[in-house]
Amino acid sequence: MMKASLKKALADMKVGKWCFDSFVPAIRKALAARTASKNSTPENSISGLSLAALEVANNVSYDIVMQSQDSHRPVITGRRPEDPRSDAFWNPVLQQLSYKGKYGIVDLKSVTAKTRASLVDACAWIDEVDNDASIALRTHCTYLCCTEGGEFTSVSLPKALGIIFVNPREDVLTFKDLAVILIHELGHQELFALNTADRLIDFSSDKELVHSPLQGYSRPPIGRLHSAHAIFRMLAFEIKAKHQHIDGLKRDLRNTIATLKETSLTPFGRALVDDVYQTWIDK
Numbered sequence: 001m002m003k004a005s006l007k008k009a010l011a012d013m014k015v016g017k018w019c020f021d022s023f024v025p026a027i028r029k030a031l032a033a034r035t036a037s038k039n040s041t042p043e044n045s046i047s048g049l050s051l052a053a054l055e056v057a058n059n060v061s062y063d064i065v066m067q068s069q070d071s072h073r074p075v076i077t078g079r080r081p082e083d084p085r086s087d088a089f090w091n092p093v094l095q096q097l098s099y100k101g102k103y104g105i106v107d108l109k110s111v112t113a114k115t116r117a118s119l120v121d122a123c124a125w126i127d128e129v130d131n132d133a134s135i136a137l138r139t140h141c142t143y144l145c146c147t148e149g150g151e152f153t154s155v156s157l158p159k160a161l162g163i164i165f166v167n168p169r170e171d172v173l174t175f176k177d178l179a180v181i182l183i184h185e186l187g188h189q190e191l192f193a194l195n196t197a198d199r200l201i202d203f204s205s206d207k208e209l210v211h212s213p214l215q216g217y218s219r220p221p222i223g224r225l226h227s228a229h230a231i232f233r234m235l236a237f238e239i240k241a242k243h244q245h246i247d248g249l250k251r252d253l254r255n256t257i258a259t260l261k262e263t264s265l266t267p268f269g270r271a272l273v274d275d276v277y278q279t280w281i282d283k
Helices: 004-014 024-038 042-046 084-101 113-129 131-140 175-195 221-241 246-257 267-281
Strands: 075-077 143-148 163-166 210-212 217-219
Touching: 004 267, 075 113, 113 131, 113 175, 113 221, 131 175, 163 175, 175 221, 210 221, 217 221, 221 246, 221 267, 246 267
Parallel strands: 075 143, 143 163
Antiparallel strands: 210 217
16 A cells, blocks of 8 residues: 555645655654764764755764855855865765766866856746745755766765755856756655655566667666656746746656556556656646
8 A cells, every 4th residue: 555645745746746845854864863873973974874864963064064155045055175074975975976977077166156146046936936846945955066077967866865966057058947957856856755765666677778768878767767757847847937848848758758667667656657747748
């Protein structure tokens, strides 16, 4: 039987609401317990934990992880602190980003005034278009970290829940482009949270590689489901914004979910596809 929290999440997503509040508190509680049980120094407590844990771990200061002069959320930053205690957090995170970048070493990048203004405008546009998305972003995304190196525009990592890494590409991306990118990454983070409550993919299908039409290479089902979820969130936002990419996003979502076999998904994963994604394709 499907958990009540998962049923509520389906109902919320079907009408465009975000469902972090149903899952993040439990994630924070579990991570806080994990941190407390170690009775360790802050540098060891940070290692391998998502930022959600840092918000509730009393012996860990944000200043150890990131320096910033911003007081609002999400914090826009690109400065890695000199405090060596931060290395336990940042070294594995940046190493994973470098892998995802594939073509270069990824590091944090100082934020220019132009980039900061564009990201502030992007958040303001999200505020204007979709209040629920704005609340989700400002409540559950702690940092927007600017990067350099690698060939990606934005990335989220499950072990850095609460951080969106973005390459703003000042001469190419408008603030509206950046807003949709933030929604895309917030969609990935939402599925990370959902994945703590449900496996999403049937165990027997974990390594089932199928060509992904959007990326152009073969991916396991969890990768294709993540792609679909991010597209769904972008589509819902674009529909509310009456923006320009609606038809293309519907096509991309339709093509992506077509790669997901019914037997590859858990009942909740299948409901995501049939009851949520398809609903937004049909709008």
